[in-house]
Amino acid sequence: MARVPILRLGEMLIATVLEDLRDTDALDLQERLNASLERTGAQAVLLDVSAVETLDSFLGRLLNDIAATARLLGAVTVIVGIQPAVAITLVELGLELRGVQTALTMDQGLARLRQRLGTARQARHGRG
Amino acid sequence: MATELAEQRRTISELQTPVIQVWERILALPVVGSLDTARTQETTETLLDRIIATSSEIVILDITGVPVVDTAVAKHLLEMVTAARLLGCEVLIVGLSARTAMTLVHLGIDLTGVITRTTLAKGLELAFRRLGLEVVPRRGGVDQRPEPAGELA
Amino acid sequence: MAEADIRLPIAGDTDIVAARQEARLVAKRLGFGLVDQSRVATAVSELTRNVVRYATDGRGEVVIRELLGPSAPTGLEIVVRDAGPGIADIEQVLREGFSSGHGLGMGLPGTRRLMDDMQIESEVGIGTTVTIRKWLRRR
Numbered sequence: 001m002a003r004v005p006i007l008r009l010g011e012m013l014i015a016t017v018l019e020d021l022r023d024t025d026a027l028d029l030q031e032r033l034n035a036s037l038e039r040t041g042a043q044a045v046l047l048d049v050s051a052v053e054t055l056d057s058f059l060g061r062l063l064n065d066i067a068a069t070a071r072l073l074g075a076v077t078v079i080v081g082i083q084p085a086v087a088i089t090l091v092e093l094g095l096e097l098r099g100v101q102t103a104l105t106m107d108q109g110l111a112r113l114r115q116r117l118g119t120a121r122q123a124r125h126g127r128g
Numbered sequence: 129m130a131t132e133l134a135e136q137r138r139t140i141s142e143l144q145t146p147v148i149q150v151w152e153r154i155l156a157l158p159v160v161g162s163l164d165t166a167r168t169q170e171t172t173e174t175l176l177d178r179i180i181a182t183s184s185e186i187v188i189l190d191i192t193g194v195p196v197v198d199t200a201v202a203k204h205l206l207e208m209v210t211a212a213r214l215l216g217c218e219v220l221i222v223g224l225s226a227r228t229a230m231t232l233v234h235l236g237i238d239l240t241g242v243i244t245r246t247t248l249a250k251g252l253e254l255a256f257r258r259l260g261l262e263v264v265p266r267r268g269g270v271d272q273r274p275e276p277a278g279e280l281a
Numbered sequence: 282m283a284e285a286d287i288r289l290p291i292a293g294d295t296d297i298v299a300a301r302q303e304a305r306l307v308a309k310r311l312g313f314g315l316v317d318q319s320r321v322a323t324a325v326s327e328l329t330r331n332v333v334r335y336a337t338d339g340r341g342e343v344v345i346r347e348l349l350g351p352s353a354p355t356g357l358e359i360v361v362r363d364a365g366p367g368i369a370d371i372e373q374v375l376r377e378g379f380s381s382g383h384g385l386g387m388g389l390p391g392t393r394r395l396m397d398d399m400q401i402e403s404e405v406g407i408g409t410t411v412t413i414r415k416w417l418r419r420r
Contacts, residue, residue, distance in 0.1 A: 020302060022294040023330070054301050054319065056326040057388045080216075084176035085319035087214035088169070091207050093323065093391040103216040104183060173316060 004029045006036055011117055013037065013075075016048040026062050033066060037073045044113050045070050048106060050081025060095040067100040076101060076116065080109040145171040147178040154255045155184045155217075156248065159205075160193035168204040172211050179215050186258060187212045188251040192223030202237045209242060218258060220244065222251035284310075287345040291332045291361075300343045301326040304359060307345050311354050312417060320395040321357065321415055327388040328361040328411050335387070336363035336409070348414065356397075356416040367405035375401075 002025045007014045013036050015029065033045060045066065049055065067077035078101045082090075090097065103109035145167070148156045157175055175187065189208065194201065209219045221244045232239060245251045256262055287307065289300050305322040313321065325343065332341035341363035348356040368374055374387050389411075393399045398414035 020298050022298050024294050053305065054322040054326055056301075056323045056330075057391060058326075058330060082214045083315075083319075084173065084180065084211075084215065085315040087176060087211045088172055088316050089319045089323050089395065090214060091172075091211045092320070092394050093388075094394075096210050097214060102214050104180065104185075105216075108183070108185070108216055169316075 003032075006032055008036070008040060008042065011042055012044040012046055012113065013040070013042045014046045014048070016051075018051050020054065021052070021059065023058060026059055030062055030066055030069075034069055034073070037070060037075055041074070043075050043117055045075055045077045046080060046106070046109055046113070047077065048080045049086075050083070052086065053083065055082070055086045055090060057093055057095060060090055060093065060097065063097060063100060064095075067097075071099065076113070078103055078109045078113060080104075080106055145174060147175055149178070149182050149184070150188070150252065151255070151261075153183060153185045153259060154188065154252070155179065155182065155186070156188045156190060156252075158190040158193060162196070163194065163201050163204045165204070168207060172208050175208065175212060176215055179212060179217055185217055186255045187217045187219045188248065188255060189219055189221045190223045190248050190251075191221060191228070192225075192248075194223075194228075197228045197231055199235050199237070202232060202235065206237075206239075206242070218243070220251045220254060222246065222248050284347055289343045289345075291329050291341040291343060291363075292339065293333060297326055297329045297333060300329045304343075304345055304357075307347070308357055308415070311347060311357055313357070313415070317415060321359070324392045324395045324413055325359055325361070327392045328359075328413070331387045331389075331411075332361060332363045335366075337365035340364070348416075354417065356414055358412065358414045360410060360412045362408060362410040364408040365406065367407055368401070368403040368409055369405050371401050371403055 002019060002021070004015050004017055004021070004025065006029075013033065015033065017029075021029070036042065037045070047063070047066070052059075063079060070077045079097065080103045082102060101112065103112060145157070145159065148158075150156045155175070155178055157171070159171070178184070179187065189205065191197065191205065197205075205221070209221070212219050219242065221242055224244050224246060243254070245254060287303060289303060290296065291300065301322040304325040305318050308318045308321040329341070329343060333339045341361060344360040346358050347354045348358050374389050375393070376390070389399075389401070392413065396413040397416050398412075400412045401409065403409040
């Protein structure tokens with residue numbers, strides 16, 4: 001089984017999907033993310049899918065579910081790095097990934113989250 | 129002969145769907161003419177490639193030049209919007225006429241989540257605000273000095 | 282010179298990934314662009330998943346073949362078949378869709394949108410064969 005590692009960075013959980021995920025690996029990731037969210041109370045989930053070349057309806061729905069569950073657990077989900085070909089295919093499949101924020105790069109995703117999670121905190125420390 | 133025709137067709141296609149970088153992180157896409165499936169696909173591919181190349185965060189879709197917005201065209205526009213969104217962009221649609229707006233409402237097309245403005249200028253203003261930018265009067269006042277001609281900036 | 286048909290068995294999760302990766306490679310080799318490669322890989326993923334989920338013993342087979350013209354390949358054909366249970370109402374499975382992203386279903390309308398051609402042959406108690414094709418567009 002290819003376990004996608006979940007990193008914790010402050011209030012965020014970050015997972016970088018590095019290889020063509022099998023269905024079982026994807027489900028495993030979902031379970032561990034939910035468990036992490038519950039355990040840590042993290043406020044954001046960042047999923048880097050920049051290496052994913054094939055995002056089909058199964059994975060698409062899974063991402064939707066991850067975001068929906070995260071929201072109920074008080075966290076926002078950002079999907080980073082959807083490839084253009086993947087985006088077009090998703091649209092043609094009729095999947096919109098509503099309820100999911102997206103960002104082009106990790107930098108963009110982190111910047112957006114920083115705005116949402118801790119602008120005040122950052123300003124006080126003279127950052128960003 | 130056949131390749132020449134194909135080449136011409138592609139050139140015309142590219143000319144009809146220019147993606148313009150109006151500012152850092154802001155792209156504008158004036159859509160002129162009708163939108164069929166093939167053109168939507170080509171335009172979307174070009175748009176997404178430019179989004180990545182410029183790391184843009186906002187796309188202003190200008191439909192002033194689209195004469196008829198029916199269900200099919202609206203569907204194609206929404207497909208472009210969705211695709212750009214998946215790449216992290218916010219999409220604003222500008223150039224909506226009152227007639228088009230009425231048509232869309234009448235057709236029951238769901239545009240919730242799609243921000244629209246009547247003109248490109250208004251769209252640009254919103255885009256600037258979204259990026260935390262604003263246009264303010266220049267401290268030194270108006271600058272009417274002639275620019276040296278023939279220089280590429 | 283035609284490449285031989287590529288046959289891959291489907292028996293589980295890993296085979297879904299293998300099949301879609303192979304289909305992508307063939308599409309790439311034939312000269313399909315990135316977006317078409319993604320469409321082909323996604324379509325194969327959907328169809329092979331159906332086999333794993335719904336076919337008897339979750340078993341089936343994928344055949345990937347180049348379609349040849351007089352001077353060059355014209356496209357790609359992929360056949361996904363299983364030995365049961367068969368689809369009683371093909372019209373119905375073609376109607377169920379993912380437009381709302383809900384429900385299970387077989388993702389067939391979506392798959393059809395991604396490809397140029399799709400044919401379904403199915404007989405209850407015998408099995409199902411889905412054939413999909415994509416043509417190279419001469420630009």
